[in-house]
Amino acid sequence: MATIAPAAATSNDRFFMRMAIIIAFTIISGFVLHFAMGRSSLGARPLVHVHGLVFMGWVVLFLIQVRLATGGSLALHRRLGWIAAGWACLLVVMGLAITIDVAMRGGTPFFFLPQYFLIANPMTMLCFVALTTAAIRLRRSTDWHKRLHLCATVSIIGPGLGRLLPLPLMGPYSFDIVIFVSLLFPAAGMIHDWRQSGRVHRAWAWGALAIFLIVPTSQIIARSPVGDMIYAAVTQGHPGEKVPGLEFPPSPLTE
Template sequence: MAVAMAAVILIGFPMQYMMGRSTFHMPVMVHVHAVVFFGWTLFYVLQNVLINRASIVLHRRLGWIGAGWAAVVVGLGIYTTAAMVRRGGSPFFFQPNYFLFMNWLTVLAFGGLTAAAIVLRRRTDWHRRLMLCGMVILTGPAWGRLLPLPLMIPWAAWGVFAAVMILPAIGMMTDRRRTGRVHPAWWWGTGTIAAIQILIGVVAFSPAGLAVYDTVVAGAAGERVDPLAFPPPPPGLAGPRPG
């Protein structure tokens, strides 16, 4: 599953560049964000390889590096999203206020599940399942680049959510087949992901959420963007518009 998640990320992001939808002419912090997030992906795969080879001591030592790395992932995720919204760079298949809270809350969910997995590191049955649920959240942006989200407006976020849930669902079914029951860690992990998905819409469209959005974009180009309207697609890219 670690390799599958890395493959989704490795395929999803370069595809944007190869199709001419992305460019290297972006702010430095966007590149830093990319290096840190993809570095975390490789680190996660490495930790799984070490366990598979029974290199438990090294796995545990590196785990503390991972704890700090995960904290950086959360911080950069919050910062980079705010920077994108401030310059009016929200993808056209998400309303800007929704995009802001979608990224913020999902990266916080990643941080929360990863922290819980670290706390429960000696209970390996919980640890590995919660780590997977945390990691699978980070595949969301990659799935967003693989799925035809312009054709899924206004349900693009739910399409990404469905894709993200594929691997945890496989894990649950595997548990059921092997042991006759689903391990409770899956329910906590997938329950967190589902709860966050619902919470995004509640918070983003609330008066408090809109007030936070206004504060984030104050004095920047994003201030001139309607937070409740889907941005226009790039020139030459036609797609359905919400009614």
């Protein structure tokens, strides 16, 4: 997502394009796998479908923008960038909407604490917003811009990556494990930088730190009185009100 690019694709361009493809493949594969296994269906409520379309729309925009920045039209990249910025806002709104809807319905997956799920997802969205905003503000510093944008999309890779991992077997740390596995992407960027120039760009460190902090920040808030109040306010008057926020829902594997 750089604003300046050389006439011919460099090894650095190819690296970012490959990374974008791998990220997109990871997200799409997770959803396709669950659909193929019958864990997802077209019979889901409309909100789920709208959220899925918005999420996949971001993945497509992300791929297009990386392609344009690494060997396409920079003028189109800039124009499409503002559309992507608006789409990012829509993505955040839908992410929050589906999280609140799941909590109200009492439908949190059995391997997540309902209260932690309700807090951690918005924290993920906050991380995405922070990294995306920083990338936009630093759009003239192409080295920062493209790395921060990649980290921003990595921060929301969880829905796809989590569907590829055996989360039901990972116990109470399922969400945390997904976050830590996603850090392999900025780690790959660090390794690439080191091999290319003998140093690691600071954008990777900031991006990785922002993603990492999702876990401790979410844990602290979810297990605090603030987390209790948020969970109670969201679930009040809904089926989720009867679901203990800090207890794991019954596992269908043991029923």
